[in-house]
Amino acid sequence: MRSNYLFTSESVSEGHPDKVADQISDAIVDLFLSKDPEARIACETLTTTQLVVLAGEIRCKGVYENDQWAPGAQAEIEKTVRETVKRIGYEQDGFHWETFRFENNLHAQSAHIAQGVDASGNKDEGAGDQGIMFGYAANDTPDLMPATLYYSHKILEVMAADRHAGTAPFLEPDAKSQVTLRYEGSTPVAATAIVVSTQHGKGYDQGEKEAELHAYVKSVVAKVIPAELLSDETVYHINPTGSFEIGGPDGDAGLTGRKIIVDTYGGASPHGGGAFSGKDPTKVDRSAAYITRYLAKNIVAAGLAQRCTIQLAYAIGVAKPLSLYVDTHGTGTVGDDAIEEAIGKIEKLGGLTPRGIRTHLGLNKPIYQKTAAYGHFGRTPEGDFFPWERTDLVDDLKAALA
Structure with missing residues (x-):
């Protein structure tokens, strides 16, 4: 590293x-x-x-x-x-x-x-498509997500909350953020650049109104990013094009599935290429990506590694995964092959078949619209929502490794 x-x-x-x-x-x-x-x-x-x-x-x-x-x-x-x-x-x-x-x-x-x-006769339900899926976790943040993505999401979540509450009436719905951090080893030590582009009301691209908008964005950044990461050397780019009144679908066409890196790990992990939104959980693009995050998060939460990447692969119509790959990036307390073997011993995972994944995580429910903004991962599990963020597999992993 x-x-x-x-x-x-x-x-x-x-x-x-x-x-x-x-x-x-x-x-x-x-x-x-x-x-x-x-x-x-x-x-x-x-x-x-x-x-x-x-x-x-x-x-x-x-x-x-x-x-x-x-x-x-x-x-x-x-x-x-x-x-x-x-x-x-x-x-x-x-x-x-x-x-x-x-x-x-x-x-x-x-x-x-x-x-x-479809399941039929002796045939178990098969995967809804072929493909490879990746999950990732890292101890950068309490949610075990890459810090750069975690802070990028939080900036926009705070701005959206203020917009909906009416406390920032100059904001319109369309916005983007970007956070650059300097790392020493695996630890973020400084925010070197912050980029925020937000659609705004008329006139907020000049004079006192522009200054008000810029000050507001910097105040949001200060709420989200720890003070020890910010300094006078942090560079801000706020609406760098100058004006952003025309936005949303009127400014640029939108399509399902074009923000798969935003949806996952901000580029810190590989991505198999499949989008999530719009798909029921028989599609392993979605369900297997959720179970790999669940496994990676539990591995890190169990103290078995500081970082973990997991890959699964499937063939359409075939129930069992073709491969399982674990990489703890040299941070593991046990061998990656031992973790792979341990995962295979945990019966509640149902062999990581599409049906087994859906049953264990409870995915056949209307729980997906909440996933479609601010990331599918690093979210708080509440009731039926975001079950792949639970860390209830820690004891099973430890027992399987004993």
Whole structure:
């Protein structure tokens, strides 16, 4: 490991056009899972000026069967989409929750995909796609997330909370942040650069109003980033283009699944390439990414390593993973191969099959819209939400290694 280096991660707000798309897609996932826990959903969303388009494949009892929509189902979908945009806060001429044009192009799931996934006879339920998934944890922060991403998320979460509360009325929904930290070994020791670009009300790009906006952003940074990491040498870039009045889907088209590094570990870990939002949990792009985070977090929480990366691989229609790989980056207290073996001994994980993952984590529930902004990981597990952030596997890992 290098002894002294800079590392950077970015985040985007709930009003970023790609995140608007993610939240709409996951609102649709939640809607269908609330009707049918075994629903199959692959919902992609496009957002642009005064337009939202849904496309993809579904299967849902009582909602869409035999290529037919149940009475009122399409109206409920449109209502869900508009309520999602309203909650985010878009009431602009170029994108308004009440007046944008809406298209629903969802249709039946491919029978050939379904036959590979569905359990039948002696065949267990297979993975919903092939692919590789990664999970990661590091002891940078209490949530065991990379500090650069953790602080980038928190800056935008505070700004969004202030916007919704009305205490920062000059803010509009679209925003991005970026944090650069200097590390010594694996420890962050200084924030060298902070970038925040936020959509703003008219006039907040000049004079006293611009100064007010800049002062506000710096105050948020000071709330989020520990004082010992900030100094007079920290460089701030606040709305570096000068003006940011036109934003959201009116300023740039948004698509589901284009912020996968923001969604995961800010570049500190490999990514298998698959997005999460819009997919039901039979899709291992989603469920296996959640279980790898769960495993990595529990390994670090158990004191078995300071950092941990885990990879799983699957084939479509095949239940058992093709491979399990553990890398503790030289920080492990036991061998990586021993940890791999220990994971295989823990029966409650169900062999890391898609069904085993969903059963252990309780994923067949409408819990996904909350994941679609400010990261899927490093969140607080509450009730049914974010179960992959629990550290309830620590004792099992220790017992399996004994």
